[in-house]
Amino acid sequence: MKRMVITGGAGFVGSSLALLFKQHFSNLEILCFDNLSRRGSELNLPRLKAQGIQFIQGDVRNSEDFERIGKVDWLIECSAEPSVHAGYGESPRYLINTNLNGLINCLEHLRQHGGQCVFLSSSRVYPIGLLRSLPLQPSQHRFELTDGPFPEGVSQLGISEACSLEGPRSLYGTTKLSGELFIQEYCQTYGLQAIINRCGVLAGPWQMGKVDQGFMALWVAQHVFGHPLRYMGFGGEGLQVRDVLHVEDLFHLLRLQMAQVEAHSGVIYNVGGGHQNSTSLAELTERVSEITQRKIQIHSDPTTREADIPYYVTDITKVNQKTNWRPQYSLTHIVEGIFQWIEREKNQLKPIFDL
Numbered sequence: 001m002k003r004m005v006i007t008g009g010a011g012f013v014g015s016s017l018a019l020l021f022k023q024h025f026s027n028l029e030i031l032c033f034d035n036l037s038r039r040g041s042e043l044n045l046p047r048l049k050a051q052g053i054q055f056i057q058g059d060v061r062n063s064e065d066f067e068r069i070g071k072v073d074w075l076i077e078c079s080a081e082p083s084v085h086a087g088y089g090e091s092p093r094y095l096i097n098t099n100l101n102g103l104i105n106c107l108e109h110l111r112q113h114g115g116q117c118v119f120l121s122s123s124r125v126y127p128i129g130l131l132r133s134l135p136l137q138p139s140q141h142r143f144e145l146t147d148g149p150f151p152e153g154v155s156q157l158g159i160s161e162a163c164s165l166e167g168p169r170s171l172y173g174t175t176k177l178s179g180e181l182f183i184q185e186y187c188q189t190y191g192l193q194a195i196i197n198r199c200g201v202l203a204g205p206w207q208m209g210k211v212d213q214g215f216m217a218l219w220v221a222q223h224v225f226g227h228p229l230r231y232m233g234f235g236g237e238g239l240q241v242r243d244v245l246h247v248e249d250l251f252h253l254l255r256l257q258m259a260q261v262e263a264h265s266g267v268i269y270n271v272g273g274g275h276q277n278s279t280s281l282a283e284l285t286e287r288v289s290e291i292t293q294r295k296i297q298i299h300s301d302p303t304t305r306e307a308d309i310p311y312y313v314t315d316i317t318k319v320n321q322k323t324n325w326r327p328q329y330s331l332t333h334i335v336e337g338i339f340q341w342i343e344r345e346k347n348q349l350k351p352i353f354d355l
């Protein structure tokens with residue numbers, strides 16, 4: 001590994017990976033490429049610069065912006081409109097042009113110059129209808145899976161790669177699934193080698209969480225800054241469940257996969273924190289107020305939005321079997337890390353989290 005570009009490299013995942021790669025591979029030349037459209041991404045620029053990581057302000061939608069990147073050994077595609085709610089009640093143009101056409105520009109760059117690819121797909125490729133029809137029962141603080149019967153690919157461990165892809169999945173999820181398909185075609189047709197991970201919720205410090213994306217950081221920040229939060233959808237009681245993966249755990253998985261790219265190229269993996277790192281919003285509130293020692297108002301909005309799902313936990317059996325990887329960060333550890341970061345950087349973060 002000699003030269004790497006991270007598109008979306010000023011964002012949460014992109015900048016975290018850039019700094020971790022630099023820390024572990026000091027000889028690696030890393031370029032971060034980003035149009036700085038995400039509020040708060042600009043705060044990462046001095047952190048990147050301090051570690052000798054180059055920054056190029058560019059847009060994945062513009063193929064001519066790629067000329068400034070040159071030949072790379074690896075391209076990690078982290079640029080995106082990452083909200084599953086994007087495009088509802090508004091034009092989907094930015095979402096599609098960035099997430100799909102931007103990816104094609106990345107693939108074209110690699111086809112012309114060589115180099116391998118990492119793609120961060122999403123758990124949101126699985127259909128909303130299927131996820132809403134899972135057999136669930138409410139307990140006091142969360143939705144739980146019943147004893148079944150479950151659709152194919154679903155078990156008490158969560159959602160596996162064998163789950164059906166039939167049915168609408170949100171515009172965001174569609175850009176990601178289309179991206180996976182294009183990558184597999186580039187692998188077949190042009191000999192590209194690419195890692196594809198369908199990631200569930202990723203979290204950690206330096207995530208500029210907002211209502212429609214990045215709820216872990218948002219939850220902690222609003223406790224620190226004393227702003228109210230809202231349980232939205234499914235009755236408005238905060239019973240919906242997701243599993244959470246620390247971005248550093250993702251990094252360690254990528255290291256393993258990239259070291260054996262032939263074995264993993266084009267293969268689809270579900271990647272997430274797994275059942276032990278799952279939480280409902282109501283449980284998260286409890287945990288965050290315990291760690292931050294603060295209580296805030298939580299409003300309730302029972303209306304379920306088009307892309308909301310009540311339950312998603314990643315079944316990580318396949319990726320574990322193929323790589324031996326397991327997440328190391330517990331949920332408590334993740335919340336504590338975010339809390340320490342926000343306390344430390346309070347002054348510059350306050351305007352970002354002011355809703």
Ligand SMILES: NC(=O)c1ccc[n+]([C@@H]2O[C@H](COP(=O)([O-])OP(=O)(O)OC[C@H]3O[C@@H](n4cnc5c(N)ncnc54)[C@H](O)[C@@H]3O)[C@@H](O)[C@H]2O)c1
Binds near residue numbers: 098120199
């Ligand atoms: N965070 C999660 O929970 C999660 C889960 C699954 C998959 N992912 C995927 O991981 C990747 C990174 O997500 P993230 O959480 O870091 O989001 P982020 O919003 O923090 O980072 C994305 C970065 O892309 C940049 N960007 C947006 N449009 C661009 C464009 N047209 N050209 C160049 N740069 C552009 C933004 O400025 C931002 O810095 C995305 O592909 C996302 O879909 C994230």
